[in-house]
Amino acid sequence: MKKIEVVRGEYYDSVTLMLVAKEMKKIDGVVDAALNMATEANIEIMKAAGFEIEAGSFSPDNLLIGIDYVKDEIDRIFETVRSYLASPPWKKKEEDTEYSPGTLDGAISVLRDANLALISLPGRFAVAEAMKALKNGLNVMLYSDNVTIEDEIKIKKFADRNDLIVMGPDCGTAVINGKGLGFSNVCPEGPVGIVAASGTGLQELMVQLTRRGIGVKHGIGTGGRDVKRTVGGISFLKGIRELSDNPDISLIIAVGKPPDPEVKERILDSLRKTGKNCVICFMGDDHGKDEASVHYSAELEECAVVAEAILNGKDVSLAREKLRAEYARLSGWRPTGGVKGRYVRGLFTGGTLCYEAQYIAQSHINPIYGNAPLRKEFKLKNSLKPIGHSFIDYGEDEFTQGRLHPMIDPSFRAEQLKEQSEDNSVAVVLFDVVLGYGSAENPSQEVAEAIRAVNRGIKPVYVAYVCGTARDPQDLAKQISLLEDAGVIVCESNARAALLASSLISRRER
Amino acid sequence: MNRLNDIDKANSIAFEKLLKAEPxxxxxxxxxxxxxxxxxxxxxxxxxxxxxxxxxxxxxxxxxxxxxxxxxxxxxxxxxxxxxxxxxxxxxxxxxxxxxxxxxxxxxxxxxxxxxxxxxxxxxxxxxxxxxxxxxxxxxxxxxxxxxxxxxxxxxxxxxxxxxxxxxxxxxxxxxxxxxxxxxxxxxxxxxxxxxxxxxxxxxxxxxxxxxxxxxxxxxxxxxxxxxxxxxxxxxxxAAAKVSLDSIGYVEGSSMITIMARNGTDFGIQIAGVEKEWFTCPAALPDVLLFPGFTKDDVNRDIGDSAIMETYGVGGFALAAAPAIVQFVGGTPQDAVNYTREMYEICVGENKHFTIPALNFRGTPTGIDLIKVVETGITPILDTGAAHKEAGKGQVGAGIVRMPSEAFVKAAEAFVEKYSK
Amino acid sequence: MTLSFKDLLNSGPKVINLGMERFYLDLLGQEVPVVKVNWRPPLARSSLMDRLRKLRGE
Incomplete structure (x- = not known):
C-alpha cells in the first residue's frame, strides 16, 4: 500500500531527505520511502513512483512523505519519519569519529613524539611493522608470536645498533615509567627495575612486590627466546645496562626461565658490573651462592621476599627462612572433608605460572605431565586428554590458534576445568586467575560457574591463586570472594598454591 | 633501479611534474x-x-x-x-x-x-x-x-x-x-x-x-x-586534471598512479613507471545515497573518467574542503576530514597549490603511490554519481565509493616484474 | 627523529598501538599518550610484498 503525508511549511535539503528515506527503507514492513519537497518536478517523480497526489494544492515548502508499506502500522511509520527529520539518526557525535590513522607513518604524524610501537598483529605482518617502527626511531614491544628466530635476531640487532630496544616477540607484559603495557598489574612506582624474559613471571613478581609495599619503576620484557644462545640476550643485556645507568633504580631484578648457560654468564657479568643490588630469579635454576651485590632466588615470591629484605636493610637469610617456615606450615594443612582421587591437575592461563608451579610441585608429586612439561618425556600426546598429574598451559600456541588467549577469554579454560573435575581420578584442581590490564573483566566468574556446574558426587579440592593487586581494574577482593564462595582455597602466591595442591596428594600417598 | 631511494626519487620527479602543470x-x-x-x-x-x-x-x-x-x-x-x-x-x-x-x-x-x-x-x-x-x-x-x-x-x-x-x-x-x-x-x-x-x-x-x-x-x-x-x-x-597528469609522461621507476577510470564494467589504472598499460578488475558496486524510488539493486557498477579528479588530488581526496556535502559521506564534517586524512597515507605528497582551509591550509593529498596502496591496504576513495543499471534510466544516487583492490595488486605485480630484472 | 631506549624510560611511553584494541584502551585509561592504528593487512600476498621490499633494498 502506498500512502502520502504532507508536512507543510518545513524545508529540508534533498540530502537529508534521501538519508531519511534510506533509514526508512531499513524498517521492516517498509517497501519504499520517498521524501521530496513539493516542487512540480518532484510531484511528477512521486506520481511516477506510484503515489497518488492531487496537483495544484502544494507549494515548494511542503514536504511530501510517501511510504510504500506492507504492515498495517503506517501511523507509527510516519511518526518515525518525523522523528528522524527532527533528530537524524546518522548524525554521530564528533568524538566518535576521531581519526584513526591506517598506517604507522600516519600515526607518527598524529603523535609526533611517539617513542614506542606496541604491536600485536599476526606474526607474518608484525616483523615488517616492527622494522618500520625501528626505522622511524621507535622502540618496539612485540606481543605477536609466530616470528622466526632469524627475524627476531634481525630486528633486535637493528634496534641495538640504533640505541633502541625490541621487547618481544611474544612479550605481553611491560611497565615503563610506572605505566603498564599489555598484560600488567597496577603497581606503585618505586626503586625497582626488572628485566624479564617471561610475561606472567613479571606480573607475579610485581604483584608480590606490591603486596610487600615495594614499587616498580620499569619492568622491561624481552620475550622468552631472548635468553637463548642464538639471540644471545640482546634485549635482556640492553635492559640491564639502562637500568644500571638509571639514577631512579636502586635494585635490579632479572627474571625468567633459565637462560642458556653462556647467556646466563653474560647476564651475571652485566649485573655484577652495575654496582647496584641485584636479585636473580631464573626459576628452577641451580641456586647460586649470594655474592656481594647479587642475590639468587628460585621462585617468584622468594625473589620478592629477598628484594624486600635488601631494600629494607634486613637480613636476607632470615627473610628466606621465615618464608620457608610459612611454606612448611602451609604444606601441613588438610581440608576437613579429606581428598578423593589420586591426581593433581593444574590448569593455567599464565605460562610462567604453569612453569613455576611444576617446578615447585615436582618435589611432592611425580611425574608431572603437560603440554609444556619440565622434562620432554612427560609431554602429553594430547593436551586435551591429560593423564596422571598434568599441568597444562592454556596460553600455549596450540590453544591460541583461532582462539583468544585464556587471560582475555577464560571460557575455554573454564570448560576444561569442569571436564577434568568430573574425572574420578582427579583429587586436586589447581589453577591461576590473572588480573590487570589486558585480562578479562571478570575472570573468576566463569571459573566459579564451571565449578558449580561440575557433575560429580564429591568434587575435587580446588586450589587457586589470583595474581592481581588491589588497584587492578577487576577488583581483587571481588575476584577472590567469587572463588571462595564456590569453595576454592585461594592462596597468596603462585608458589603457595602449587605447594598446597601438591602436598595434599603427597601426604596422602605417604 | 633497485633501491628505495630510486623509487622515491622517481615518484618525487613525477609529483613535481604534476604540481608544475599549468592547465x-x-x-x-x-x-x-x-x-x-x-x-x-x-x-x-x-x-x-x-x-x-x-x-x-x-x-x-x-x-x-x-x-x-x-x-x-x-x-x-x-x-x-x-x-x-x-x-x-x-x-x-x-x-x-x-x-x-x-x-x-x-x-x-x-x-x-x-x-x-x-x-x-x-x-x-x-x-x-x-x-x-x-x-x-x-x-x-x-x-x-x-x-x-x-x-x-x-x-x-x-x-x-x-x-x-x-x-x-x-x-x-x-x-x-x-x-x-x-x-x-x-x-x-x-x-x-x-x-x-x-x-x-x-x-x-x-x-x-x-x-x-x-x-x-x-x-x-x-x-x-x-x-x-x-x-x-x-x-x-x-580536462585540467587529465592534461596535468599526462604532462608527467613516463617516469622510469615511478609507482605513482596517473590514471584511474571506470567504464561501468571494469576499473582500470595506469602508473607513471609502466608505460601506457592498463591494469583492470571488475568495477566497484557503489553503496551510495539513493534518490527516492530507487533501491540498491538498481545501481550499476562504478562508471566514469571523473576518477581523474582524485588522481589529480581533489574530489574525494579533498572532501575535507567541502563540508556542504558531508552528508554523502556519513554526516559530520569530521567524517569528511577523516577521508582526506586517510588519503594522505597513500599519497606521494601534499599539494602546495590546492589547500584545505579546514586542515589549516594543508595541501590536498596528491599523487597516489601504488606501493603505499598495496602495502597499507588502503585503496583510494572517490566521490561519485551512480547510474541505473538499465540503459536509459539515468542517475540513481551519489556518494562515495572505494576502489577495488585487484587492479592495484596487478599493477604492483607488473611493477615488481619490470624493475626486478 | 630517533628516540633512544633511554628516552623511552626517562619520559615514559608515548605509544602507537598496532593490533589489539584492548591494549589501546588500557593505555588511554592510564592517560598514556597513545594513537591507535586502524591497521589493515597489505593487499598484496606476502611473496609480492617480499619482492617489493627487496626492490626497495630492504
Missing part, C-alpha cells in the same frame, strides 16, 4: 576536428577499453544516444544493431587525451573544451556538461536528451566558443589551476560539488561572451544554462 582553457572545438586521430564512426567512452558485448546498461544507453545524435541510426533498436555488428569503433577517451564523466561518451559532432598544459603544450579534451536528470552521460537517450545535445551544439557551443576565444585573445589561456584552488576555499571538492568553480568560470567568461556576442538573443539563454548547472565546471576541471 588552461584555450579553445572549444568539435570533437572530430579538435581531438587527434578521431576516426569516422568512432565513439570514445569512459574507463579502460571495453567491447560492446561487455558494456553495462548505462554505457549501452549512452552509446545508443550518441548514435541517434550522430544520425547513424533512426531508432534505438537500429542503433544497437549497428553497434552489435561492429560498425562502430569504440576506444577509451584516455587513448585520445580525453576524459568524460560517467559513460564519458564523445562522438564526432559533440563540442569539446580544449585545455592545454602551458609548459609542455600537451592538450586534453572534454565535452560540455549537460546538467542533471535525463542526460547522455547517465545512459539516457530519449528525445529530450538528443534535443538538448542539439541545442548545446547549435546554440551553447558557438556562443561559449566565441566568448572563450575572445577571453583567450585578450588574456591568454584561462588558468584552471588557480580557479580550482580558489574553489577549494569556497566549499568545492571539484567532483561531487562544483558550484563555486562553475560560478567562478561564469564570472570569468561572461564579460568576454558579452563582448563577443553582443546582440545575440541566445546569450542570456546560454548563461542561464551554464548557471543552472552546478556541474558545468566538472568537464573542463577533468
Amino acid at each position: 588552461q582553457i584555450i579553445d572549444l572545438g568539435m570533437a572530430k576536428d579538435a581531438i587527434p586521430n578521431f576516426g569516422e564512426k568512432m565513439i570514445l567512452h569512459a574507463g579502460p577499453p571495453i567491447t560492446w558485448e561487455r558494456m553495462s546498461g548505462p554505457m549501452i544507453g549512452a552509446v545508443t544516444g550518441a548514435i541517434l545524435y550522430e544520425g547513424w541510426a533512426e531508432t534505438p533498436e537500429k542503433a544497437r544493431e549497428l553497434a552489435s555488428k561492429g560498425e562502430i569503433t569504440f576506444e577509451p577517451c584516455h587513448h585520445h587525451n580525453s576524459v568524460g564523466p560517467m559513460a564519458g561518451i564523445i562522438s564526432p559532432n559533440l563540442p569539446v573544451w580544449v585545455v592545454e598544459e602551458k609548459n609542455t603544450g600537451w592538450r586534453s579534451y572534454a565535452t560540455l556538461n549537460e546538467g542533471l536528470g535525463k542526460v547522455l552521460r547517465m545512459g539516457a537517450f530519449s528525445e529530450e536528451v538528443i534535443e538538448r545535445l542539439n541545442w548545446m551544439r547549435e546554440v551553447l557551443y558557438p556562443v561559449l566558443r566565441n566568448g572563450v576565444r575572445k577571453y583567450v585573445g585578450d588574456n591568454g589561456g584561462l588558468n584552471l589551476k588557480s580557479l580550482i584552488s580558489q574553489s577549494l576555499h569556497m566549499g568545492d571538492e571539484l567532483h561531487n560539488r562544483n558550484r563555486a568553480a562553475t560560478s567562478l568560470l561564469i564570472r570569468t567568461l561572461v564579460p568576454s561572451m558579452i563582448d563577443a556576442e553582443r546582440g545575440n538573443h541566445n546569450l542570456s539563454r546560454v548563461v542561464k544554462f551554464m548557471a543552472g548547472n552546478d556541474h558545468f565546471f566538472l568537464n573542463p576541471g577533468m
